[in-house]
Structures are given as structure tokens and as C-alpha cells.
Amino acid sequence: MATEGAKPARAAWSSKWAFILAAAASAIGLGNLWRFPYLAAKYGGGAFLLVYILLVVTFGFTLMMAETALGRKTGQSAIGAFRSFGRKYIFIGVLASAVPFIITPYYALIGGWVTKFMAAYLFEGASAIAADGYFTNFILNNGETYIWMYVFLAVVIVVVALGVKNGIERVNKVLMVALLAIAVGISIFSLTLPGALDGLAYYLIPDFTKFSVEMVVAAMGQMFFSLSLAMGIMITYGSYFRQDEDLEHSVRRIELFDTGIAILAGLMIIPAAVAVQGSAEAVATNAGPGFMFGVLPQVFQGMGFAANAVGFVFFALVFFAALTSCISLFETLVSIVADGAHVSRGLSIAVCSVFVVLIGTLVNMGYNNLLDVDLMYTVFHIGEPGNAQILDFFDFVSNTVLMPIVALLTCIFVGWIIKPQVIIDEVEKSGEFNGQKLFVVMIKYIAPVFVVCILVAYVMNALG
């Protein structure tokens, strides 16, 4: 009996971890390393962190369970999964599928910035990169940013076209462990900088006066982005899930890895930023998409003779994390176009490449030729005119507009149309579903009411 039971258990264990690592490799990317730290810095540090973690273990857990179970049950990606419950639900899948089309181009732009920094540590050296205005000069420059974005995209497209993804993902697992190690090292070093402890307090101790509707909306958008939720991707991942894999256990592990890396990224950057910029207030006002690129070089600069090596290794690891995530984003585009338009994979790759290059170029122009274009203000009347770039607009449309809507529709669909029991049955095919009470209450009542309230409050705020 004992031996009989032990064997399949061991086999299941290894395959479950293979899945978790693959999903984590896709989930861990620029969302954790680039986006989370600047949002946390901007929205009050500890308060943001607290709200973020609460959202991950409640809303994020619920949505990820629903999406992966829907994928495994139907064996299809987003559009097909919703279609299999009736043609009138296709629009939810279509809306979800629109999200990666918006994210991929600007993801590739940031990927290009990372590639540039990796190369700069080899060819220019840590002190040049730590100089004032280095990053600003780079992104405002009329040409260089395009080249780096195209280089990054070329690697993504070649990997997808050659289908060497598996090899890359295997390498990536090793590199993720390396990333973890170097992030711990950098965090410890950051904390030794004079003034860093104030930053640590800012990052870890919630200041309850910092709560705002805008901050909660930002935390919610970040949770979707980082966990790859509300964009159909986890449905596709779920469709690759084996029938005997424990869904709940896997979902919890993915959340743990993804959130752990994000928290660590904040620890590495925020205390150092406060040390460098003098106060948490200064950091909060300045934090934006360039945060990581402005602060970390100054931290590395303080490492003396090790600066070049640490800078290079760090950005090389970020490069790989961004690359694997961008590969899975691009794969998603390719399969949506191939399935939706009934064209070959080759043609689909060509079409998606042109799309991402063109739109990516447009987003990039937002930092030079089109610097004065402020779509955030023109379209939504948000902020002061001239403050936001095209990247901010794209990021806003996906994370603050579309993803909450897709999440809301998914909750209504699962909670009220097909009913939560369908998901519970699917999960229980391969194990227990311990969090099912939370799941049902969240998906039927709390999550949809929360999304509606927070969005209404947000819009009222913006108008008022």
C-alpha cells in the first residue's frame, strides 16, 4: 500500500512543480521588478504594500482559481473558453484578449531600456550611468531608445518563431534563482546606505493617512498585471494543466513567488531611493516609470570596484525575466490572431511583429517626437496637461480601465451565470479546495461589488 501510494504522489509532485515554475517564469517580469516598486514608492509605501497583499490573497486568489479552472475545464484559451458556455459570452474573452495587445508594445519598450542598461554596464561603466540626467537623456534621445526596443523585440520574435521557448524557460528557472539571490544581496547593501532605514520604515510601516481611492485602484491594476490576470492568459495556462494537478496548491505557490519577488524588488529600491533623494516625500513625488533606472545605478555606484559587475549582472537578470514574460505575451498575441483569423502561425507571427513594432514605436515617440501629446489629459482629463506620456496612457487603459472590467465580467460570469460550483467541481477533480468558502463569497459578492464601488469612486474623484 505504502509503496503504491508513494509513486504516483512523487510523479505528481514533480509535474506540479514544473507547471508552477513555468507559470511563475511567465508571471515574474517587469511587473514585479519595474512596475511594483514605483507604484509602492508613489502611493505611500507600507500602505500600498498592505493593500496589495490583501488584494492578492483575496481577489487575486479568487480570479486565478476561476481562470485556471475555466481553462482546464474547457481545454481552451480565453475566447474559446467563454464561447464553450454560449456564443453570447464570447465578448468577455474578446475583451480579455485585447489587454495583451495593449501591454506588449510598451512592455517591449521597457525591455529595451533594460537591454540598454545591461549593455551600458559593459561599455560605459557604473559612474557614467550613475551621473545625473543619464536616464533622462537616454529616453529623450531621438533614436537610441528605438534601437534598443527593436533589439529586445527581435530576440522575442526570434525565440517565438524558432519555437525554442522550452530551452529558454529551462535556463530561466536557473536565472530566477540567481535573480532572487542578487536581489537579496542588493537589498542588504541598500539597507546599509545612510538614511535607508527611513526608507525601510516608509516601505514597511503602513501610514493610514496614505489610503486613497487612487491608491487602491493602482494596487488592483498592479495585481492583475503582475499575476497576469484579467487578460485571458491564466485561462490559457489552465488549459495546459493536467487533470491530476492540484490547482489550489499551484495557484498559491504562483502567488507566493510572484508577490515575494515584488516585495523584494521594493526592498531593494525604495529604501535606497529615500537614502539617495533625502526623503520619502521626494521619492513619492518623483516615482514613475523611470524609477528603477534612476535609483539603482546610484546604489551600484556606491559598491566601489564591484559596481560594474553588480550592475551588469542585475540588469542581465532583469533582462531575462522581462524576456520570458514578453515571450509569453507575444505568444498569446500570436495564438489569438492565428485562432481568430484562421491563419497559419507563420503569418500570425509576421502580423503580430508588425503590430508590436509599429505600436511600440508610437509609444516610444511619446518620449521624444510626441512628448507634448498627453492622451491621459486629452482623452480622460486626468492629471495636469503635459504630464503623462503615451506609455502612461496605454498602461492606464489596460490596467485601470480594461482589466477591472474583464475581472468584473469574469466574476459575474462565474458567480451568477455558470455558478461557482462549476469551478469547485473542476478544482476538486484533482484535490481539495480549502479556500472554497472564500472563493464563493468573493466571486459572487465582494469582488464584483468592490470593483464597481472602487471604479465609481475613482471616476467621481477624477471628475470632481
Ligand code: PHE
Ligand atoms: N505578469 C508579467 C509581469 O509581471 C507580465 C505578463 C503579463 C507576462 C501577461 C505574461 C503574460 O511582468
